[in-house]
Structures are given as structure tokens and as C-alpha cells.
Amino acid sequence: REEGLSFANVITFNLDEYYPMPKDSVHSYHRFMWENLFDHVDVDAENVHIPRGDLPRERVDEECRRYEDEIRRVGGIDFQILGIGKTGHIGFNEPGSGADSRTRMVTLDAVTRRDAAADFFGEDYVPKEALTMGVATILEAREIAILATGEHKAFIVRRAVEGDVDVEVAATFLQSHPNTTFYVDRAAAAELTRIKTPWLLDEVQWTPDLTVRAVVWLSETTGRAILHLTQRDYSEHKMSSLVARYGTPGAVNGEVFNNLGAKIRGKSKLPRGLRTICFSPHPDDDVISMGGILRKFVENGNDVTVAYMTSGNIAVFDHDVRRYVDYTVRLAQNGYGDPKAAEALAKKVHDFFDRKKPGDVDIPEVLDIKRIIREAEAISGIETVGLPEEKGRFLNLPFYQTGKVKKDPIGPEDVEIVRALLEEIKPELIFVAGDLSDPHGTHRMCKEAVDLALQEYAQAGNPRPEVWLYRGAWQEWPVTEATWLVPMSQEELRLKIQAIFKHQSQKDSAPFPGSDDREFWQRVESRNKDTAGILDRLGLAHYFAMEAYVVE
The missing domain is CATH 3.40.50.10320 (LmbE-like)
Structure with a gap:
């Protein structure tokens, strides 16, 4: 809106939706997209497509076929935006999803459900299934951008970018796409070789911080204590230039050993x-x-x-509140407080919990x-x-x-x-x-x-x-x-x-x-x-x- 960008000619297809999921649920991607994007831009409602999580189970396969047909009817997807889950899933393509998979119903992985638990006020309330575009559907997009932020995504980003293509990590299939770009912050990039161990790829400027990181890595990789690292250890791990800078392995070892020792504060x-x-x-x-x-x-x-x-x-769990209001009532009944006030509070609390639904404030x-x-x-x-x-x-x-x-x-x-x-x-x-x-x-x-x-x-x-x-x-x-x-x-x-x-x-x-x-x-x-x-x-x-x- 700030730049006057118009969505009037944009056609959108969401990746996925939980199942079962009413459109008006606070957990629905349908509701999320309208509240956070579509209601704020000039997109035509007829051009918005989101998988239907509110259909009877017997109509789900038909909905998935319709979704694929609609994507083909408009000429395919020009630009696909993805996130990446801790299991490497894109959309809800969990471990085991093949490169030829299409829009379908899937069973959600335990890790995925656990990660979503906070949004649903507990893992027990996270749906066990979802509708998702398939890997093949995603790969047909002309351009793909995949976003990842935070330390908790670092290992899976490395696996997706540097690991072998593997049916257990759907994001690795993106390696075969000719126009995919990963957009990551420094925390999510931390395990990539070019960030974690750049000396393995090319010559580097040996700053004090990089020197400490490299020598600690070498010690952990070889299983030798820092003061026991040898010229051969440095040479075999592409770190000869570091030794050359200091003159001898012992000089490097001593520098890093003393650096770490100086950090200890009793x-x-x-x-x-x-x-x-x-x-x-x-x-x-x-x-x-x-x-x-x-x-x-x-x-x-x-x-x-x-x-x-x-x-x-x-x-705080609701059952803890029940226990504490029960304690308050018993305390009041024993002469420590107003029994009527305590009982009235307890009744109000219990009545609320009896009608409370997951996600209710x-x-x-x-x-x-x-x-x-x-x-x-x-x-x-x-x-x-x-x-x-x-x-x-x-x-x-x-x-x-x-x-x-x-x-x-x-x-x-x-x-x-x-x-x-x-x-x-x-x-x-x-x-x-x-x-x-x-x-x-x-x-x-x-x-x-x-x-x-x-x-x-x-x-x-x-x-x-x-x-x-x-x-x-x-x-x-x-x-x-x-x-x-x-x-x-x-x-x-x-x-x-x-x-x-x-x-x-x-x-x-x-x-x-x-x-x-x-x-x-x-x-x-x-x-x-x-x-x-x-x-x-x-x-x-x-x-x-x-x-x-x-x-x-």
C-alpha cells in the first residue's frame, strides 16, 4: 500500500490448510490470509484460492484435483513463496513426500504438530491432517523464494542447501529447480559451510574471532586438545594459511588456548x-x-x-487454576477468608472452563x-x-x-x-x-x-x-x-x-x-x-x- 502496488491482476494460491478446519476458525489459513493480507490490498476475491479444509472427507480428493486444475487453467504459478519446517517440509510435504506428489491430503508429522502446539493452545488440539500442494506442484512454479529465520532453522537450512536430495527432506528437491533462492537471516544461515567454516571453501582473512572459531572446530573435528594440534592437522583441514600467519602451530594453539582461558570468570x-x-x-x-x-x-x-x-x-494450565481456586475455597471454609466470595469465584472459574474451547481467551x-x-x-x-x-x-x-x-x-x-x-x-x-x-x-x-x-x-x-x-x-x-x-x-x-x-x-x-x-x-x-x-x-x-x- 505504501508504494501503491496493485493486486488487481494478481491470482493467488495458498500452499496448504489444516484439515478439518472451518474457514472462520482463528487457526484457519483462510482467515489468516484475509486478516493479514487480502483485506488490505485490492485483490479480487475471485482470484484468491485457498485449499478447503471445511469439506466433508469424501469430497477432499475432488477438491485436490480441482485445485490442480485451477492452477493449470490460469497458466501455472509464476512466483512461489515458501517457508521451511524443522523436518524440511515445504507446504505440508512431510518426510516421505515424493518429487511427483500433487495436491492431496497428508498426515502431519509429530514434529510439525509439536511446533504448531503454541498456536493451538496445546499439541492435543493441533489437527492431525492437512491439505497441501505437492512437491511436483511447487516445482512447476517459474520462480521460487524460500524464507527462513532464526537459530532453530539453521540445521535444516544446511540440510536443504548442502545435503543430498532425499525423499525424507522435501526441501532438498528445490536443488533441482533452476530459479530458486533461499532468503535467510544470519542465524538461520549459521550452519552453512560458507558461514560456519568458510576456510574450507576459499582463502579467508584470519580475524581474531575467526581464528578462535576455526581452531576450536579443528580441535573438535580431530578429537585433539587445542595444545596438541599439529601441522598435519592444520594442513589436512585447509588451515595452513593460519599457521603461516602465526609462524608455528604452537603459536596458534597458544593464542586460542589463552583466549578461551581468559573468558573464564569465577x-x-x-x-x-x-x-x-x-x-x-x-x-x-x-x-x-x-x-x-x-x-x-x-x-x-x-x-x-x-x-x-x-x-x-x-x-499456566487450566487444571492448576482449578486446584488453586479449590484451595482458596477450602481455606475460606476453615475460617481464613470469605467463604461466599471464594465459592462465587470458584463457580465463575469452573463455569468458564466447562464451556471453554481451545484458543478461547x-x-x-x-x-x-x-x-x-x-x-x-x-x-x-x-x-x-x-x-x-x-x-x-x-x-x-x-x-x-x-x-x-x-x-x-x-x-x-x-x-x-x-x-x-x-x-x-x-x-x-x-x-x-x-x-x-x-x-x-x-x-x-x-x-x-x-x-x-x-x-x-x-x-x-x-x-x-x-x-x-x-x-x-x-x-x-x-x-x-x-x-x-x-x-x-x-x-x-x-x-x-x-x-x-x-x-x-x-x-x-x-x-x-x-x-x-x-x-x-x-x-x-x-x-x-x-x-x-x-x-x-x-x-x-x-x-x-x-x-x-x-x-x-
Whole structure:
């Protein structure tokens, strides 16, 4: 609309649709396309084609044939836009889809359904089937653009671009198309050879960062500790030019070994006496991602405030709310509160749950109860690492308060709330979530709010605090990217896990666990031990566990 681009002569064909799926469902691609594109441009409704997910099963085959016929009738597809799923599916062409497949009904892969769980408020509500254009239908397009963003797409992008053509990865069939372009951000491109190991393809400029990455890769590839790498190792892996630059393998090895060793920051090397804010997107990201360093900062006498940016209330199961309102009624019946008020609240909540359908927005009372559950858990969590209740601040940023998985964009009100906290605390150091692969994008949006608030804060003449980015819930910083590596003893890791346990509503099975089936404490234990294990294999000191941070 901004450029006056007209859709008057455009004919569109959507790739797929869930089945069964009414057109007016909030989960329908039909509704999504009209609300997010077609209602905003001058497209002719007669030129819009979307597979019918609302037909009786006996008419599905006929619909698929009709769809193919309509594509042929208008002369085929000129420009096809695709995404790519974690299994490498394009459209809903799941593993096993052949190069000759056409528009048809398919059964959705378990990974695909798990990835869609957040949009449907639980995997149980994700349809098991879908209608999709076939691989052959897609490949007949004259031009194809495939888009991928985020760290979680990096491995499948590499597989699709560099791997062998394989019926188990439908996106690999695009390699045979004469006019296909992958559009990826740096995170999604991270595993491509030209990005991850460019020295294998051509001569490179050996910057300090690239040198560290390359030597760590060589150590991991050969299975030798860094200080044991030889001239032959470098020569066989196209890294002779690096040795030539330093003179000897030992010089390169020593440089990288010392670089990594300097990143290790035990308690004695961590800051003392600083005003510090930990910005936690959800009420458990603080202890999940940085429970170890939180304890060390407290012990070092830093003035630490944990700012919970959102309530996280949509990630509380309804059955937890039922249990808590039942508890409230029983408490009131035993003389601790007003029985009539408690029973009235319980009835309203139970009546709502009895008629609630998947995807329905909770009533205000339920949203408040879920928020309070998570706030109480958050306070219990920070108390475990040594912080008092008053050091937990609940910002409840407005962008999150939709009651749905999809949030509003970050707005001035969100930024003002964060800026006001900065003005109040005047921190010298802040922690911000750099774990941007969470399934709903809340971490990314919270970082946007902090970044904008920091700009305003600095423009007002305040000194900009040092910013440490943490990860942990969904991924961890590679040791080559980390600025600081913070060791944890067995006892410190155990305390961190105990703090995570305080978030009972997220234990056992969180409502939105992402593609990782493990509980959060299990992910944390594995990642923190793995980080320490990497340093051990590289030949550095052996630690029980380790957190990683990047200074922005």
C-alpha cells in the first residue's frame, strides 16, 4: 500500500490448510490470509484460492484435483513463496513426500504438530491432517523464494542447501529447480559451510574471532586438545594459511588456548557492589538461564533487582487454576477468608472452563489467577538464590496482555515502563535475554523493549549500563561466541535446579515446551554440563558445569 502496488491482476494460491478446519476458525489459513493480507490490498476475491479444509472427507480428493486444475487453467504459478519446517517440509510435504506428489491430503508429522502446539493452545488440539500442494506442484512454479529465520532453522537450512536430495527432506528437491533462492537471516544461515567454516571453501582473512572459531572446530573435528594440534592437522583441514600467519602451530594453539582461558570468570573475577537489573521475559527465565550467576552476584554484594517483563500467564494450565481456586475455597471454609466470595469465584472459574474451547481467551479472573501463580513462583525462585521478595519487580508489559499466544507489537507504553525502571534503579550492569529462539517470540520482543528504553535512557544523559546477554531456556551461547564463561560447582548447579523447581506450573510438562521434550531443569543441567565438557575436551580446566554470557 505504501508504494501503491496493485493486486488487481494478481491470482493467488495458498500452499496448504489444516484439515478439518472451518474457514472462520482463528487457526484457519483462510482467515489468516484475509486478516493479514487480502483485506488490505485490492485483490479480487475471485482470484484468491485457498485449499478447503471445511469439506466433508469424501469430497477432499475432488477438491485436490480441482485445485490442480485451477492452477493449470490460469497458466501455472509464476512466483512461489515458501517457508521451511524443522523436518524440511515445504507446504505440508512431510518426510516421505515424493518429487511427483500433487495436491492431496497428508498426515502431519509429530514434529510439525509439536511446533504448531503454541498456536493451538496445546499439541492435543493441533489437527492431525492437512491439505497441501505437492512437491511436483511447487516445482512447476517459474520462480521460487524460500524464507527462513532464526537459530532453530539453521540445521535444516544446511540440510536443504548442502545435503543430498532425499525423499525424507522435501526441501532438498528445490536443488533441482533452476530459479530458486533461499532468503535467510544470519542465524538461520549459521550452519552453512560458507558461514560456519568458510576456510574450507576459499582463502579467508584470519580475524581474531575467526581464528578462535576455526581452531576450536579443528580441535573438535580431530578429537585433539587445542595444545596438541599439529601441522598435519592444520594442513589436512585447509588451515595452513593460519599457521603461516602465526609462524608455528604452537603459536596458534597458544593464542586460542589463552583466549578461551581468559573468558573464564569465577566468583572472585565477577563484579562486586554494582547496581544490577536482570530483565527476565517470563517469570522463570532468570533462574533457568542465569541461576548460577545470580547466586554469585548476591554473594559478591551486588544490588540485584529481577524485573519480570511479562506475566507468563498463558503458560499456566487450566487444571492448576482449578486446584488453586479449590484451595482458596477450602481455606475460606476453615475460617481464613470469605467463604461466599471464594465459592462465587470458584463457580465463575469452573463455569468458564466447562464451556471453554481451545484458543478461547481466558476471562479476566482466570488471567489474574494465572498471573498470581507465576508471580508467587518467581518470588520463591529468587529467594532460593538469596534475593528477598522486594527484589522481584513485575512489569506486566502491555504488549503481552492479549490473553493469546500472538502478542501486540512493542509500543511506547512498554518502553516507558522499562525506561522508568532504569531511571529508578540507575543500573551499572543489566542482564538481558539473548535466547531468541523461544517458540512465541516473547524473548525477542522483550529485548526490543529494553533496547528502545536504553536509547531513551542514554539520550536523557544517563550513563549506559553494561549489557550481558544470557541464554539457557532454548539454547546456549557457543564457547567461541561467549564473552564470559562462569563455572558452577555441583552444589551450585543443584541450587540452580532447586530454584527452577519453584516454578511448579512449568514443571513436568510446560504448556509450551517447544520442540525439546525435556523439562527445563533437564535442559539446563545438560547445557551447563555440556559447556563445561566442551572446555574440558579442548584441553582447558575441567569444571562441573558452566553458564555463558555475551557482553553486548
